[in-house]
Amino acid sequence: MTEPVKSAAPIGALADAEPVAPPRSQWRDVWDQFKHHRGAMIGGVIFFTIIATVFLGPLFWSLDATYIDIRARNQGPGWGHPFGTDQLGRDNFARMMAGGQVSIAVGLIAMLLALILGSFIGVIAGYFKRLDGPLMRLTDLFLSLPLLPLLLVMVLLFRDSLNAVFGPEQGIFILMVSAIGITSWMPTARIVRGDVLALKEREFILAARSIGTTNTGIITRHILPNVMSPIMVSATLGIANAIITESALSFLGLGFPPDFPTWGRLLNDAVVYLQDYPERVFWPGLAISLTVLSVNYLGDGLRDALDPRIRGR
Amino acid sequence: MNLKSTLTCATAALALASMAQAERGSDGQVNIIYWQAPSIMNPYLSGGTKELEAASMVIEPLARYNQDGAMVPWLADSVPTVENGGVSSDLKSITWKLKAGLKWSDGTPVTSEDVKFSWEYCTADGGGCAQIEKYLDVTEVDTPDELTVVVHFSKARPFPYGPFVGAQAPIIQKAQFKDCMGAKAPECTEANFNPIGTGPFRVTDFRPNDVITLEANPHYRDPNKPAFAKVLFKGGGDANAAGRSVLETGEFDYAWNLQLAPDVLANMEAAGKGKVISAFGTSVERIMVNFTDVSASLGDERGTIAHPHPSLTDMAVRKALSMAMDRVLLTDIGYGPAGKPTCNVLPAPAIYASTANDGCLTQDIAGANKLLDDAGWARGGDGVRAKDGVRLSFLFQTSTNAVRQDYQALIKQWWSEIGVEVELRNIDASVFFGSDPGSPDTFQKFFADLEMYTNNFDGTDPESYMSNWTCDQRPRPETQWQGNNMPRYCSDAYDALSAKMATVGGLEERAAIAKELNDMLMQNYVILPLTHRGRVAARSNKLGGVVMNPWDSEIWNLADWYRAE
């Protein structure tokens, strides 16, 4: 974060600006900047509201997401069922909350996994010329593999062993998250590498190297902060992707058991009922969009806050 | 079939005849949508239903089944029987007579040589003919004259209507296919995509997995048919979109296989552009009960008869599972008017349908609980029953399909009410119905305690269908897990009765045996039938002459379709 100060203030001004307050930590600065970012604050509030509802809500809502009340099927919104019920009479509100737990967890973790893997490979490939060729060919290979057969092979090879080690639910969660992560890191890697290729020829990197900064130092202090924006964009797009991909996986029998709701699956199941019960599509659609939007604004705010050039402006 | 429906059919047929007295090709184009697109027009090279039905517009058999399951002559002038001398008294040969004056769509005459060739084509080595079962036991096909075909069987065949009957075994033109025998079959792309046929239409453009355009066959045997000059046969998309294009937007005239939630279909129909039609064949959605232990710890012996299932071999458990289900409600939610709750794995034709098991239609959770209590399965602290350390906890698998997942969820809840714990699993249909011995998820390997799917049989004779549950049909490692007896049920009495059926000729007696076989399976709770499923289609209000047929190709009478304004 302490990039060589480029916009150095004129000497005269420096003399005037004796620090009046005690020195502040860098993270304090970041937070100050962050909380002045209106979008980020709204995004943050919405995001935490969603998380709180989804994870704490079931404690206050007695209906179970998988309980079938067949006489109450296809009900519209009402007091007993604020979001109505589905074709089997399961409470949609409970299903939205239960589904949100999985979707948010899968979305965030799979996105993080893809992001870390992608950024790591991208940075290494861009920075070390010798590794560029092999790593980028590896990326080409992964981009070329057909997704569906790849996922089926993963189920075949790993489902039973993961289930044996971690138990059915955790095993499936791990399998699903890694399946999404492993099949979606490639764009991030290529984008980051492209940026790093350009960055490492810039003067400040040259300067850092000339004062003997190690490669690790250059990467963590100079390269990474400067590729934050494409990474942040990849992150927000990645969450949406992961939530939707999760629903596709459950159709292959790779996801959670079929009676277990997730947002992607609720949306998918509701599409046939689009004309008859439009509210069933509305809620999961809204939840996914809101989550993605709020993460996007959080990301915007975070990036601005981390950028020393605009911090304190 | 009762008198009333016979009359309705007859009047419908009369009305049809008078309406369709128009000129050939006077009604323009008919648009048909199959959401699974056909990939070839040769049913001998692909057993798929979509290909079979697409091909039925062009190539035809000697006889086929009508909407009531009765056999009607098609290219033959009558259906041979023992009574009319067409079938020899030793049941080892059958003599067909072609209608006189039949022409292929290229104008050449149809002869008995073409019929014989169709048999040779399907049985040629290395061809991988999908319909070879239809020509089982055929030793020779004789052609004494241009219009006569004699089929000889190696042994007495009480039901000799396999060869050249139904959409599965049509007659193809010798001149066109003579260089396409056996291993050369795939090289004949032109013939496979554009077969010369006797049917009402001929292909003008075939785009595999996309769209077929056809035009009226100028040499069709009835000079006034077909009423339509062209057919657009579109494929792709999903059932929902196909239904919408007929019932709501009116872009298409006929949509096939609309397996949709009943209320969705009803709402589409309410738009007033078309009707949902259905007809019942022999399809039954059923749950198979696994008699073998499938614990992963058994390694190579998993799912084999070496290890009987710890709890499902107890008949009380199987019976309780059956009693706890409300088949009426399931069917109502999943299929609506396109399904009937059933207690038989052999629900049709009517003469084969048993009534001995109909008690299962009433759900009896209290009874099921009592049955399990009496059998010593006591509820544990978590509400799950157990006996001698064996818990009633089952893995219940099926293919991915919205209706099946609804069935699974409902059944899970009922079973939990009788103290049975269920884990649900859904598997992609291409894996589940595939027979890859390397995959643990196929319906044949059945590495689960219970599984659900639909099966049926071709035509109206249940002999080979009922032989599915004989001992040697059990899938096992030695057969690369192939076989039809998924429950791995094995009973000498059943095997003997099934073998007897293959030798008995009289229809009444055959029916009695078939019912008895069905009752044995049902009363031992080897298979838990749920729903007798019909075919569902949608037709536009502007389309007349459609007679839904569950026993043959659905569009068997395309020649009689016409434009109704």
Add this chain to the structure above:
Amino acid sequence: MLTYTIRRLVLAIPTLLFISLVIFLLLELAPGDPMAQVPLTVPPEVKQQMREALGLGQPTHIRFAKWLWQFFAVEPMVWMDHTFGMTLAEGQQRVISWQTRSPVMDIVIQRMPQTLWVVAMSYVVGILIALPIGIYSAYRQYSVFDQVGTFVTMVGYSVPPFFSGVLVIVIFSVQLGWLPSIYDTTLVVVSWDTFILQLKQMVMPVMVLALQTTAQISRFMRASMLDNLRQDFVRTARAKGLSERSVVLVHVLRNSMIPVITVIALGVPQVFGGAIITEQIFKVNGLGQLLITAIQANDLPMVQTVTFMLAVLIVLFNIIADVLYGFLDPRIRYD
């Protein structure tokens, strides 16, 4: 740069061969059966005979070698025969699909018109909309335009095509009756009227697909522009007295294009195989639908051939992107 390009192209050959091997092995390993769609009424022994007729009984390495020969030798020969009227491929077995028993390449060529009309067009439209939105949103960061743009693109991206596609069909085909819900692949544009019909059937799928492209590319464009707008060289350029237009559209834009070029290059192969859901919803039946039906039917020769052709595009466009980096930022050197 030229030597670099040539070296990469030469290196691409072993890479692609390796990729084709990995794809082949992956498909071998994947559970599945070309007979899965055959009705259960067909007995298992018959299915086994059908599998053998497809050549499934042969060992893996022989089938791979056969495919290599058919794809790299026979198919080019067929093409040459077709173009120059020669007879090189006489009697040679081409890559044959298991579903249709016909040459895979013929079907691929048959699918090109609708793929290009709909999917490629939507990609171009998407890019053309995305770039100005991205540039202007960054230039006027946190303006109303930027906020609305962010909102629309993010919602657009989080709403999957299986929903948005059905939604537009319900609105424009069912309720309003303006547009056809089913794409007619047999339509040939020969006159003004057929052109209008073609436009009508293209509008909805292009809209749905372009929304996804636009959302993705405009976000990267905006982020990258924001980074560069704050750089010193922008201040220098402004100080030099360059017009604002030329500062933004020449200096900043050029330096911001690297991630955008990467994303665009990554998306091109998707055009020819990634629009599966949208193609299915509108019954466009392009290459994406071809690939997915082949995967579901376990038609290995078809899947192998189509995925390999996509792999060629992926490798090729990544090379193009790398070469373009050099032009956009001359400091990037590959040697």
